[in-house]
Amino acid sequence: MTVRVRIAPSPTGTLHVGTARAALFNWLYARHCGGEFIVRIDDTDQKRSTSEYEENILGSLRWLGLDWDEGVEVGGPHGSYRQSDRFQRYREVAEGLVETGAAYYDDRPTDELEALRQQAQKEGKHPGHYIRRPEQSVTEGVIRFSIPQEGPIAFDDLVRGSVSFEPQDVDDFVIFRSNGTPTYHLASTVDDVDYRITHVARGEDLLPSTPKHILLTRALGAEVPVYAHLPLLFGIDGKKLSKRLGAASLATYEDEGYLPEAVFNYLSLLGWSLDGETEIFSREQAVASFDLIDVSKNPATFDPEKLAWMNGEYIRAMSTDHFSQMVRPHVEGAVGRELTDDEWSRFEEISELVQERTKLLPEAGEQVVFLFNDIESYDEKSWAKVMAKDGVTDILEAARGALAELTVWDKVSIEKALRAMIEELEIGVGKALQPIRVSITGSSVSPPLFESLAALGRESSLERIEIARGMLG
RNA sequence: GGUCCCGUCGUCCAGGGGCCUAGGACGCCGGCCUUUCAAGCCGGAAACGCCAGUUCGAAUCUGGUCGGGACUGCCA
Structure with missing residues (x-):
């Protein structure tokens, strides 16, 4: 059996880091198994979905290097991979479930349902406890799935092990809205069935919904996929990674100058490890050893500092x-x-x-x-630390003199001239060089000085030293 | 409130009965190198939430407890 996995982002925002990680794990699993990776757009929430967000999401997936075998834009044998194109299909399924008795229409108003929830809560019961099939059947309103009150709903989760829910703790959830659109639960489950998805790896936030999806799948007469609920990602403040805290959107990382290889590498380490030792590794290495069964159960904190370090590693390696x-x-x-x-x-x-x-x-x-630009202003701290000191004027004058005599302007000559000057003045190398650095770069922190002078050029270098010297009075 | 999930250095990940005086990485601290800053190298501090039980032996198994999280919608 070919492994078929999917990522089903909903275009109600940019690609979230957590979704990106889920996409990555699905992709890794598909590639590892020689299976198929599918990208589907879950846009059942038509009010909030936009094509701009969809483009952002697909763009970020591509940027990360996650190519898909079937789905939006690349197509495939299962028709459209956008849920808004399949509303008719969901309607048929929902109505079919009503016919078989697996689901029912419910026209009770919101406040009545709310009262039932509160009553149940008061009694220490599950909020949906009293929201079951009414005695009197109706033919309009929402369509609810009726939870069979039989045995427990148990399944083996690839990362959590065996998980079980009692049917009385699962509510009769809405599968079809009164406005004629399907809910996420229906659309997602129908698609997983129709597209022959074999493994569903998604965020742990969907664990409590899984019994619903299993029951729905069974009611559809289909085989239940293998589930793998991935640990959630948190921000550095310990809270759920959110857009408000910034940098929850993958596109931000692209804009800020991160390399896709580094982000790929870092993300793969959140909830998984290659061998417990190796931190930097290639896609190929990851594909070779990735398995959902090895994914850790505990939530992970997204650490921007480690990502930055890793990005530096990748930059130095190119x-x-x-x-x-x-x-x-x-x-x-x-x-x-x-x-x-x-x-x-x-x-x-x-x-x-x-x-x-x-x-x-x-x-x-x-x-x-x-x-490339003249020094408009010197870094304040640098100036105070190295320029506002005795003897700096002498140093700059000596340096300018030594450099002005050079006929060849390159790193070797510059270094030779300056070192000779330093010896003559009988001062420390650092003490002599820092004022020159500030003069030509505007800061006490810069790339190595001799090379910088060489690259800047003779004319500008001499000029800047003179200007700085002049500012000292 | 209810249901479910999770608890190893500050953070991420190893370790799944003896190989653990618990390993690697980021970060942190100290040192070396050095024209600044990096990089590199060397060293250091830093964790099995707690209590019982099983066992010759528990970070590892079991129970409880405490803590954290997710869900609890005609959002996904």
Whole structure:
């Protein structure tokens, strides 16, 4: 039997990190088993669904490298993979279930239902306890699924083990709304049946809904899929990862300069591990050893710091050419204009040094603006720490003198000249170099100085040292 | 309130009766390297929620307890 798994995002928002992780695990499982990964759009909530969100979601999945074998945009043998195209099908199923007696119409008003819920709660019972099939049958309103009050509903969850619910604790849930649209429970279950989904790996928040889906599936006369309820993801504050806390949307990570490989790698480590030791690994390695049975049961906290570290690892691992190419838009963004190829070659002189110092792509831009723009203002702390000191004027004058004599402007000559100067002045290397650094980069933190001077060029370097010297009075 | 799920360093993940004086990673602290910052290298602090039981032996099995979470909608 071919493994068929799916991710069924609902386009009521951007792709959430938790959904992305669920998609990732499904994808990994499909690839590991040589099965099929399906992307379906659960847009039964027509009020909140938009095509913009759908595009965002699909774009993020593609960015992560999760390709799908069937689904929206790529098609497949099961017709449309968008639930809004299948409302007729759901209506037929719902009405069919009414005919067989598995479901019933219910026209009781909301406040009446609410009263029943409160009564049940007061008695320490499940809220849906009294919301069962009424004596008097009606032919309009919502359609509710009638929970057979027989034995417990038990199943073996791939990550949780055996789980069981008593039928009296499962409410007669609505499968079809009075406005003629299906609910999530109906549409999702019908689709899983129609599309021959074999394994349903989804967030643990859906565990309590699983008995409903199992009963529905059985009422449809279909085989129940294997379930795997994935642990939830939490934000660093210990609360459920939410949009309000920022960065819950995968697209944000793309914008902030994270690499898809790093995000893929990091996400796969939330609730799973390759071997308990290896942190950095390829997609292929993950595919080779991934199995839903190995997914951990406990919820995980999404740690942006570890992601950032991992992103840095990936940045350092790429070729410098590739890095330069990736980082160019970020550098141009920081500089504020497009750079000519001539200017760009200045960056390339020190790109390797920048690469080592970059965790997030945009950081590279900040490190090298000094190469292209004049120093508008010096970093306050840097100035106070290194420039507002005795002897700095002498150092800058000496440095300018030494550098002005150079006929060859490259790293080796610059270093030689400056070291000779330092020896003459009989001061510490750090003490001598820091004022020069602040003069030409505006900050006490920068890429290595000799290379920076070389890349900046003779004219600008001398000029900046002079300007800084002038500011000291 | 009810149902279900979960409890190993601050965080993520190993360990599933003896190999555990509990391992790896991020972060943190200290050191080395060093022209700053990174990177790299070396070292350190840091956890089996608690109580019983089973057993020669429990982080691992069982029960209870406490804590956390999810769900409880004509959202998904």
